[in-house]
Amino acid sequence: MKVAFHQIVGDEYVRRISDDGWFPGDEVTALTPVDGLVSLRRIGSDRVDVTGRMTVIVTAACDRCCRPVSSELMIELTYHCRLGRESVDGVATVAECREEDCQTLFLPEPIIDLGILLREQIYLALPARVLCCSDCRGLCQQCGTDLNDTRCSCLQDGDGGPFSVLRQVKGK
Structure with a gap:
């Protein structure tokens, strides 16, 4: 699910999210198809803002007993994709990290791999500790x-x- 900057014309480029190889099937299994939309908005020649929503019911192994545990994930995502590197003249810049900086993704070429972004969001939405019950x-x-x-x-x-x-x- 790669999108090149030049494919984004007009105000927005909207794409329906589907399971076409990006879903992290190793540790997490989808019980329902992923349902959602991603919207890409081009801002200038070197920046694209990506926003979206998706829902899916997944199953993962309990961290203590390995029983399958299902969870409904409702995910909202926001990324600011920019061309270039996070440095000036090859030297990394040192600055205080703002909230927006955590959502900025620096790209080496003008292509956004939505699969990588969506996979990352699935992992971030999972609970830090998956338990089948609190007293497992x-x-x-x-x-x-x-x-x-x-x-x-x-x-x-x-x-x-x-x-x-x-x-x-x-x-x-």
């Missing part, structure tokens, strides 16, 4: 038993886990 007990570190379903015999063997050695040192 996870997997046993020794045998891999799902502790949400059954009790594990590994913990009853008396080893007490990875810090049991510290209890012995403290006792001496």
